[in-house]
Amino acid sequence: MKIESRLAQIGSVKEPVTGAVNFPIYPSTAFRHPRVGQSTGFDYIRTKSPTRAVLEEAAAELEAGDAGFACSSGMAALQTVFALFRQGDHLLVSLDLYGGTYRLLERIMNRFGVSASYVDTNDLDAMASAATPATKAVLIETPTNPLMMITDLARVCAWARDRGMLSIVDNTLLTPFFQRPLELGADIVVHSATKYLGGHNDVLAGLIITKGAELSEEMAMLHNSIGAVLGPQDSWLLMRGMKTLALRMERHQYNATRIAAFLQTHEAIEQVYYPGLPDHPGHDIQQRQSSGNTGIFSFRLKDARYVDPVLRHIKLIAFAESLGGVESLMTYPAVQTHADIPEEIRRRIGVDDRLLRFSVGIEHCDDLIDDLAGALAEAQRELAKGE
Ligand SMILES: *Cc1c(COP(=O)(O)O)cnc(C)c1O
Numbered sequence: 001m002k003i004e005s006r007l008a009q010i011g012s013v014k015e016p017v018t019g020a021v022n023f024p025i026y027p028s029t030a031f032r033h034p035r036v037g038q039s040t041g042f043d044y045i046r047t048k049s050p051t052r053a054v055l056e057e058a059a060a061e062l063e064a065g066d067a068g069f070a071c072s073s074g075m076a077a078l079q080t081v082f083a084l085f086r087q088g089d090h091l092l093v094s095l096d097l098y099g100g101t102y103r104l105l106e107r108i109m110n111r112f113g114v115s116a117s118y119v120d121t122n123d124l125d126a127m128a129s130a131a132t133p134a135t136k137a138v139l140i141e142t143p144t145n146p147l148m149m150i151t152d153l154a155r156v157c158a159w160a161r162d163r164g165m166l167s168i169v170d171n172t173l174l175t176p177f178f179q180r181p182l183e184l185g186a187d188i189v190v191h192s193a194t195k196y197l198g199g200h201n202d203v204l205a206g207l208i209i210t211k212g213a214e215l216s217e218e219m220a221m222l223h224n225s226i227g228a229v230l231g232p233q234d235s236w237l238l239m240r241g242m243k244t245l246a247l248r249m250e251r252h253q254y255n256a257t258r259i260a261a262f263l264q265t266h267e268a269i270e271q272v273y274y275p276g277l278p279d280h281p282g283h284d285i286q287q288r289q290s291s292g293n294t295g296i297f298s299f300r301l302k303d304a305r306y307v308d309p310v311l312r313h314i315k316l317i318a319f320a321e322s323l324g325g326v327e328s329l330m331t332y333p334a335v336q337t338h339a340d341i342p343e344e345i346r347r348r349i350g351v352d353d354r355l356l357r358f359s360v361g362i363e364h365c366d367d368l369i370d371d372l373a374g375a376l377a378e379a380q381r382e383l384a385k386g387e
Helices: 003-008 050-062 074-082 099-112 124-130 153-162 213-226 232-242 245-264 283-289 304-313 343-349 365-386
Strands: 067-071 090-094 115-119 135-141 166-170 188-192 206-210 269-273 296-301 329-331 355-359
Touching (some): 050 067, 067 074, 067 213, 074 188, 074 213, 115 124, 135 153, 206 213, 245 269, 245 296, 296 304, 304 355
Parallel strands (some): 090 135, 135 166, 166 188
Antiparallel strands (some): 067 206, 329 355
């Protein structure tokens, strides 16, 4: 079956007693045993719970993996994955990285002796020179956020496999609807399901999907032992969001493509970073390895003094910190999502004080363009008046 059908049908035939089309929320933390040595398959909620199990099975199936693990947030998913490593291990990590992941590595994982080098994961020479005998894994975001750098997943995953390293891909921005890294050679996929998978800015959740029996077993042990698991209510809410993922991603992509093209021609904009635009440096790789483009992009204003008035004058678009929901949000990465990344790294990758990130919602794109055009005109007027 096509992915649209599988998404719409998540959990729909899983409840045999009543035939409920919508799989119920089981809040129970404990499960009765028929007799000694027997179990219904459920013992204690942290290890396995019915509502979460339906979500986890769907997640594994959608990402073409062997096992899925639902976590209390995207960061909880990443921390659970990082628990695979031990003192002395080293990771190669995408340069333009989600700020929270950078903080987890640099402020917590390094206390446990796990270190990371930040490299352009599309540059195999840079990867080879940053790798050491202790390098155990590559962690990739593609596209990266906010600068939308694209990594050739098949190429880098093969490179890592040849060297005995695991490939971990944060697939938050594209979701399995547009990109399935495990099919391209990755070993582990992680998601902040808070973003597109949930899709409505109303649930915090993370997912891990693993390939291979041994790795899946190890991850099950870590997931249960660490305990940063997703509760039944949030598991249900996430599945409810995922049922409409196909429709939402198509609309996010359509809107983002139209609005990115509009901004590209605007006189107050210096550059637009969107892999869906033909002149984006990663455009060809992105079109080859995924079936569509994300709904977020970044753009650099010509003057840093435009930032404040633009953020003050947008009305439909909210100045807020997240992405992937039905509502449009605008973020100022240098002071919000990426504030924890040292200025030197930020400057090197181009997250500067003129860069704004736009998570395009599913509103009508003409309304979004009007809102942006109006705010940009106000900003230009204010600046002209001030000078
Ligand atoms: C938001 C995000 C995370 C963290 O997820 P939370 O659900 O906020 O904990 C990790 N990676 C990426 C790419 C994200 O956008």
